[in-house]
Each structure stands twice: as structure tokens, then as C-alpha cells.
Amino acid sequence: MSESTLNQRKSNWLPFTVEVEPRLTPPPAWFSWALTIGLIIFALLIGALVIAFAGGNPWAAYSHIARASFGSIGVLSDTLVKAIPLMIVGLACTIAFRMRIWNIGAEGQFFLGAFGASAVVLTPILPSDSPQWLFILTMLIFGMAAGAIWGFIPGYLKAKFNVNEVISTLMLNYIAVSWNNYWIYAVWTEGGFQMSRMFPRNAWLPRLTDFADRVPAFGGLTVHFGLVLAILAAIVVWLILYRSQWGYEIRVVGDNPPTARYAGIPIARNTVLVMMLSGALAGLAGMSEISGVVHRLQGAISPGYGYTGIIVAWLAKLNPFAVIPVAIFFGALILAGREIQPSGIPKMIQGIILVCLIASDFLMRNKIRIRRKGEA
Amino acid sequence: MEAVQNSQEKPIAVQMSGIVKHFPGVLANDHVDFTLLKGEIHALLGENGAGKSTLMNILAGLYHPDAGTIVVNGKICHFNSPRDAIHAGIGMIHQHFMLVPSMTVTENILLGLEEPRFRLRLPYYDEQISALGERFGMKVDPKARIWQLSVGEQQRVEILKMLYRGAEILIMDEPTAVLAPAEVEELFHTLRRMREEGKSIIFISHKLNEVTSIADRVTVLRRGKVTAAGLPLAGVSRAELARLMVGREVVFNIQKKPVQPGEVVLKVENLHALNDRGLPALRGVSFEVRRGEIVGLAGVAGNGQRELAEVITCMRKAEKGHVWVGGEEITNCNVSKGIRKGVAHIPEDRNHVGTAPNLSVTDNVILKKYKEPPIASGWMLNHVAATGYAEDLKKGFEILVPTVETPVRLLSGGNLQRVILAREISAQPQLLIAVQPTRGLDVGAIEGVHRLLLAQREAGAAILLISEELEELIDLSDRILGIYEGQIMGEVTDGNIEAIGLMMTGTRLENAPVSQEAHHE
Ligand SMILES: Nc1ncnc2c1ncn2[C@@H]1O[C@H](COP(=O)(O)OP(=O)(O)OP(=O)(O)O)[C@@H](O)[C@H]1O
Ligand SMILES: [Mg+2]
DSSP: OOOHHTTTTOOSSSEEEEEEEOOOOOOHHHHHHHHHHHHHHHHHHHHHHHEEEEEEOOHHHHHHEEEEEHSHHHOOOOOOHHHHHHHHHHHHHHHHTTTTTTEEEEHHHHHHHHHHHHHHHHHTTTTTSSHHHHHHHHHHHHHHHHEEEHHHHHHHHHHHHHHHHHHHHHHHHHHHHHHHIIIIIIISSSBBSOOOOOOGGGSSSBBGGTTTTTTTTTTTTTOBTTHOOOOEEEEEHHHHHHBHHHHHHHHHHHHHHHHHHHTTHHHHHHHHHHHHHHHHHHHHHHHHIIIIIOOSSSSOOOOOHHHHHHHHHTTTOTTTTTTHHHHHHHHHHHHHHHHHSSTHHHHHHHHHHHHHHHHHHHHHHEEEEEEEOOOO | OHHHHHTTOOEEEEEEEEEEEETTTEEEEEEEEEEEEOOOEEEEEEOTTHHHHHHHHHHSSOOOEEEEEEEEEEEEEEEEEEEHHHHEEEEEOOOOOOOOSSHHHHHHHTTOOOSSOOOHHHHHHHHHHHHHHHHHOOOOTSSGGGGSSSSHHHHHHHHHHHHHHHHHEEESGGGGGGGGGGHHHHHHHHHHHHHHHTTTTEEEEEHHHHHHHHEEEEEEETEEEEEEEEEOOTOOHHHHHHHHHSSSSSSSSSOOOOOOOOOOEEEEEEEEEEEESEEEEEEEEEEETTTTTTEEEOOTTTSSHHHHHHHTTTTTTEEEEEEETTTOOOOEEEEHHHTTEEEEEESOOOOTTTTTTTBBHHHHHHHTTTTTTTTTTTTTHHHHHHHHHHHHHHHHHTTTOTTSSSGGGGGHHHHHHHHHHHHHHTTTOEEEEEOOOOOTTOHHHHHHHHHHHHHHTTOOOOOEEEESSSHHHHHHOEEEEEEEEEEEEEEEOOOOOOHHHHHHHOOOOOOHHHHHHHHHH
């Protein structure tokens, strides 16, 4: 009876069989990084294949993408501008995912951050001739606070009523976009256009180009102070996770909740706090984008930074410092999407990476084996 | 070669020779030779971290050996996965089971097989599986869902899973560690049935009396090397086995210094609590533990011991009744308050509660100290102090691990238990709740833990020792309480084994709680 059960597993029409087996022991640490790099290369290869099928020259397309995003100081600066919000949102996701809270709501928290920062200028909370440092500091606080509130809601619902955060944060994203639209259509609209007026210069984050009169080489470089904020945020997130008591609690809860309960670590309180910090970071990304790039509140401020940030965090294996290079890679893809024709290619590569990412999780947990027929 | 002569007529089932396996920083198997005969029960003994699980994982196709050959039924085998091993008739039952809780027994057994193709004819398979169980003397309800089963029953499902896949050679890694004595007897019955049918069994255990009662031959490992290969067990004493394992004499009976019990540290009064399924687990438990006293709690698993430990450590809600520690009521307070009051807890299930598997040894030993200086400094953690503390514990408690940065999921079972022990005992607790503290430890380590517990007693800690090992309870405890269906059945102070047995099976002694309570008031 039992002998026969095992030998009937082969399909008949292939000269070999493919078998999937769960890994009982986790693969070594280097494996996951090798897999990450491997899957990026794989995604690029598939992209090349598609380009070739469409009659294009993959090599030319890729070199164009590379040139369009890293080819000169100017485009590198543009790439960094796209990467800054991704870095900060990636960090926001990192801290939440570390506690196994699936915050899908960074997009909404980003919008609220942008709204909070704009409110400082548009309400106005500060007179428009306030000094730049005061403007930036106040916008920072308001933006992060607004994001934190948007993170608090699903955090509280999860802690108190065990509401699934994936659903609540996703819903809040739609509300956040509508909320912003209400303000730009109805309250802060400039002459009927769906955007607010331009912020005064002293509410802008300093950019390199602003120093062009002193250092001429900086002329036209739009990379802004948000980069410094992003790097600071990475350091702070790392310090919190690995060198603070709170971060220790986050890691224990994320690894084994029953042990956290056994050690008296308050899970509900940490759920709320982590969601607030995650929201505050996403809000910081929104503030930096508004004050560093857009300089006004409008509808289209994010090409899905909040969602791309999720991929960035995963690809960086929830390592705060790895988030930075990964975000730059994705920034390049976004930028290339605007530069080259057909612009679908970078989007497609992003999509393939996402699919591969899901597959890679599968590969981390399972082994794939191919064997020839007849082999025992 | 020797083994063949010893066994005369029995053919060789498995021959492993020259097996070497390195892990970063450890040589887990160092040229190990191992011979298994057809139709024998072969015990594998060794200290914690000696490399038993590693050797068996190699045989079961989980690990690749760095060197060495495996010959099964005369054929050289290269296993790349557990599937290859099961094709060759080798099945392993791990210490932690790999079953899907929400599925039925039959579904779990069929899982991963391709035979039931499009339409599951479950009743047909249900029947097959109960028949298979019957054949080997295992009672299981094929329609029951896994979460409804006791640990012993789940283990039977794992065994059936392997038998159903045609295993002729069964590897059992510490199968009795999680079983109650009665369940152990049932398991042994099954194992003997399998032996009669000509199956071979490799049996890993730290309990020498079990080994001598069930196994035919024994192989002993020490630090990755074989110290006895296929020794026939007839006529070998426990002390001899212990010496082979540890490399020195092991003291089985430790002398207890007389300690005059001091003031009451733990007082439990009329405690009622529910178990995970919402049924009453504790039904009016009252007792006291004093300074410098070890109170043993004897009982068959599942009579409320776990729930009692959890209520005292504030992990479970009491429905009724009171718990005082050091004169302060802590009934239903926060876990952290208990920890601050000096309550230490060695939990029953170290794989699920008590450790964070992916975090390092350092992170795991500071679990209850991370808020106290010098490990805490302000809001931050003092990384250097934490690492130093972990290094000290690693040395002091002989935790075998390459570095303190190693994630604890890579530790051998016994070393993981040492991490927990080191953390809980080094906190110098006022009250220590020890649930099965020596489960999974080797004889040498058990001796060490017993010494540690006695040292805590002499240092003035109050200890509640919850154990299913009667010998351990009698050796260590000043008083032994019996628990049955959530009620205290009485107290034994003279180590009277019969009286303890009576309590465990539900006979109330004269000094049972009602009078006991009146006596103390
Ligand atoms: N996957 C792994 N990676 C690194 N080291 C490992 C791994 N598995 C086991 N080890 C190490 O190899 C040694 C042998 O471990 P093994 O699990 O075989 O011991 P054991 O004899 O089963 O001990 P125990 O009785 O405590 O279960 C230990 O020092 C352990 O830490
Ligand atoms: Mg082991």
C-alpha cells in the first residue's frame, strides 16, 4: 500500500520531473542576498527579452536607462530626488514590518504628511516671512504628526479590536487621497486650478542649485536637503532597532509574540507606537517631497511611492542601511520611466521584480529540484 | 565489523561510515561510524550538542555530510532531501512536529503525497489509516483535527505518516521528552510491535532507564566522536552509560543540605483558571512555598500544572482566587510586575515560549534584564554590557555555541534549554517557577541543573518545581504536592512513592487542601 504511493508521482510527458520540497532548515544568510541580486538580474533579462521581441535593441535600451539615470551629475541628482521619498517610505515600512505589522498605508500617510506640511504655509500657521529654518522645522513637525495620526488609527484599531491592519491601512489610503483633494479643490485652490499656490521660497528645503552662486558646479542640481533627512532617518531607525530598548522589544515581538508576552513586553502598546512611528516617517517623506520638490500642494504628488516603498523595504531585507541603495535603484527606474520610450519598460521591470520577490520568498522556504526520469 | 559479529543472524540495514559534518565554529560529527541492524531498536546517546540530531538529520536527508558514506540495504545512497531518504525507507520524527493544526489526521498524513489525485476519497483513506494504526497498536481517530489532539497523539500521527510512506527505518529524536509516563509506555508498545515486524528503530533519548528498557544496542557520541559503537545493552549499567556519555562519573543522588524554610514567599489561595479551550483547568488550588524550600508538584501532564505556572507568572488570567508573592498580591497583574517582584519562570515549551529563535544568544539572555542597568542605559541598550553578560553566561553555564551572536534556533535542544536556565537563574529570583527544567538535558547537565536549583534554595529562593519525573521530584523537593484535574490531592514529605502515585491518579490523601488550608491559617 504505502510503497506504491510514492512511485506514482512523476508526470509522463516530460523527460524530467520538477519537484518542490519544503526546506526544513533555513538556507544560509548569504543565500538571501545572492537571491536578491540574482532576481534583479533575472528581471533585467526578462525585460531584455521583451524588448527584443518588440523589435528593440535591449542593450541600447538598458544603456539608455543607465545613462538617463546615472549618466551625468545632473541625472544622478534627478535619480536621487526620486529616491529620497522611497528611502524614507522604505524605512517606514521597515520598522513596521520588523514587528510583523503589515502597514500598507504608507501612501496615505505620505499624503497626510504632505497635507500637514502644507497646512503650515497655507492655513497659514506661520507668517510667510518667517525664517527658513523655522518654516522647515514646523513643516517637519506638522508633516510627521499628521502621518503619525494616520498611522495611529489602524494601530489603535489593531491593538484594541484586533482589526486587520492590511485592510484598515489600505482603506485609509483612499481616504487620505480624497482628503487632500478636498483641500486642493475647495479650500486652497489657486484660481480654480486643482493645486494650491506656490510656497514662498523660505518654505522650500534647500537644494544644491540654490548654492550655485557660490559653487557654480551646483547649478541645476535639484537634489535637496531631504537626502540628509533620509540618511539621518536610516541612522535613527537603525539605532532604534539595534541599540534601544524599544527596538529590542520590537524585534522580540516580531520574532516570537508568545515570548514577548512571557517577558512582559506590552504588545498592544508597541503596536500603536510602531504604527505611529511608521506613519510619522511616511509623513516625513510627504513633507520632504512637498517642500523639496513640488513646492505646492496638488493632487499628483506621488507615483505610488507608498507602495514602491514596500518593495524597497523587502528587497533591502528590512535592513535600514540597505534601504538606501535599493531606493536609489528604484529611483533610477522611476526616472528612466519618464525619460525613455517606451516608458513601459522600467515599469515592467518593477513589476517583474515584485513577482520575483514573491517567488524568492517561496525559494527561501522551498527547494526546487529537477531530475531525469528513471533516477531514483 | 564488530557489530556484525555481535548480532549474528540479523542483516545490516544501515551502515554509515566516516561521517563528518562541520558547522561554522563546530565539528558536529567527526568521522562517525554507525551500524543499524534490521529489526533492532538502537539507542543513540550523548551529551547535549554531541551531534546526535546532526547525524540523524544526515541519515534522513536533511543535511549533506562533508565526508563519509551511507549504505542502506547494501546500496550506497546520496540523499539530497528527506524525500530521497523516505524513498530508501528512512523516516525521521523530529522533536517538534510538523503538522497542520486545522487539518484532520488523514489529511495531514496524505499531505504531500500525490496519490489521492483529483477527488479525495477521504473515508477510504480514513479506514486505511486506522487499520495501519491498529496494526502497530496505535489508537487515533483519523477524522480528528490536529489541534484537538494531545502531544502523544500528535506523535502517533507523525509515526503513521512515516509508516504510510513505507518507512522501514524509523528515526525518533527524543520522542519521550514530551510524553507523560503512560504515553511513554504506549509508545514503547508500538515500537516493540514495529520491531516484531522487522522494522529498525533509532531511538534518541537522555533518559537512561528508558534506553535500557527498550533498546537492544546503543551507540554513544561525545563531542562528535563515537565512544561506544553498537554496544549490546544487556548487562550495561546506567552509571557505565553515563560515563561513556560524559567522560566522568555522574552523581545520581545529590546530597541535599538541610535548610530551615523561612517566611512564606508564594501564597496561592483558592485559585481557579481556565485552559486554552476555555474549560476549567484549576479548581480551587491553595498552597504556600517558603524561602529556602523546594516544593514539588507531581501530576500527569494536563492536570493544570501549566495553567498554574502561567497564572502565578501573570501570563494567564485567574478566574477566582489570589496569588501573593512576598506579601504583595499579584493576581492578574502585568507579567512585568511579576518579573520585577523577582519571579523567574522556566517555561514548559521552550520552542514556542521563552526564546526568540531568530535573535542571537545575547538578545535571548537579556530578555528580562534589558531594562536594568548596566544593560539598559537610559533609553538605549548598552551593547557592550549585553555582550559581556552573554559571554559570562555562556561560560558559566557551558552553553555550547560558536559565538553569542549566533541565532538560538541553531542551538541543540539541550543548549537552548541552558540559555533559558542561565537567564532565569542568574536573575537571583525570589521565586522560581521551574516547569520541566531538565527536559531534553543530558545526564551531566541534569546533575548541573539539580545543583543549580539546590544552590538557589540555599541562597534563599522559594522554588516551585513542576515535573513529571518522579525521581527528580523526590530527590530535590522538601515537600511534594499532587495535582489531579486542577485540584491539590495532598502533600507528601517523606518521598513516599506510593502516596505520590495515589495523588497523581486522583486519590485524595488525608492532608488534602481543605485541611491543609485550615492548618496554615
Ligand atoms: N544548522 C546548524 N548550524 C550551526 N550549528 C549547528 C546547526 N545544527 C547543529 N549545530 C551545532 O552542532 C552541534 C551538534 O548539534 P546537535 O543538534 O546534533 O546536538 P544533539 O546531540 O542533538 O544535542 P541535544 O541533545 O542537545 O539535542 C551543536 O554544537 C550545535 O550548536
Ligand atoms: Mg538534538
